[in-house]
Amino acid sequence: MDLEVSQLSFAYEHDRVIDQLSLSVHAGEFVSLIGPSGSGKSTLFYLLGGLYQPLEGEIQLGGQSIINQTGKIGYMPQQPSLFPWLTVAENIRLGRRLNRISSKFPDLVRLLKKARLDNVEHKYPHQLSGGMQQRVALLRTLAAGYPLLCLDEPFAALDALTRQQMRAWLFELLLTEHQTILFITHSVEEALLLSDRIYVLTNRPLQVKKEIVLPFQRDLSFQQRRDQSTFIDLRRKIESLLT
Numbered sequence: 001m002d003l004e005v006s007q008l009s010f011a012y013e014h015d016r017v018i019d020q021l022s023l024s025v026h027a028g029e030f031v032s033l034i035g036p037s038g039s040g041k042s043t044l045f046y047l048l049g050g051l052y053q054p055l056e057g058e059i060q061l062g063g064q065s066i067i068n069q070t071g072k073i074g075y076m077p078q079q080p081s082l083f084p085w086l087t088v089a090e091n092i093r094l095g096r097r098l099n100r101i102s103s104k105f106p107d108l109v110r111l112l113k114k115a116r117l118d119n120v121e122h123k124y125p126h127q128l129s130g131g132m133q134q135r136v137a138l139l140r141t142l143a144a145g146y147p148l149l150c151l152d153e154p155f156a157a158l159d160a161l162t163r164q165q166m167r168a169w170l171f172e173l174l175l176t177e178h179q180t181i182l183f184i185t186h187s188v189e190e191a192l193l194l195s196d197r198i199y200v201l202t203n204r205p206l207q208v209k210k211e212i213v214l215p216f217q218r219d220l221s222f223q224q225r226r227d228q229s230t231f232i233d234l235r236r237k238i239e240s241l242l243t
């Protein structure tokens, strides 16, 4: 489903954090948001998730306003947010129950296998590594059947190697599941490897500084993307926009 954010503004008390922000994500697209720390990116996700009321502007999902409506989008924070007393399978099913989603449940064993999480459905979160927990959290968001997934730096807390593996895993998963994703990252490399489009954002109050449509085909491997001459140029361009 398409997301359309138009002229959105928000303030904490009298402190304007988002100012007339407009952006879009088309169905099936992977769009990254990259911007300075503290610029208001997570706040934008809270607005998309219906937790806050904007000062002005509109947020539409599939042509319908979702302002102040919770449960319309999938959201995944930086830290894995699994319930420690529930097994992996129960954690994944919970998202659907909470949202009263009645559509056919995706095949859990197939999903876990795809996530390279074979034979963990009866384990508890503390029995898994941090990277595995994040994969379970992402599967829970996926399984809940949301039309849009908002991922807020999902790999930030992981070590470099796990992070690299998670990127590859996420990319493979998304290619085959045709998810629509809005992804916050601080890594220019990550954004260039995963995205169809990137919004480079300003410092607070948050606005779009530059929209970049990536010229890479989806089926290129990460190495093939890196080998494109435009990859380095775009990397330099985005880095200079961020300084």
Ligand SMILES: Nc1ncnc2c1ncn2[C@@H]1O[C@H](COP(=O)(O)OP(=O)(O)OP(=O)(O)O)[C@@H](O)[C@H]1O
Residues within 6 Å of the ligand: 012, 017, 036, 037, 038, 039, 040, 041, 042, 043, 044, 204
């Ligand atoms: N509940 C709140 N009340 C008042 N100010 C807040 C509140 N939450 C966040 N802020 C302020 O709003 C600004 C934007 O915060 P936000 O977390 O949205 O930024 P961010 O871009 O996601 O940051 P980071 O990249 O570091 O995660 C920050 O200056 C923060 O201090």
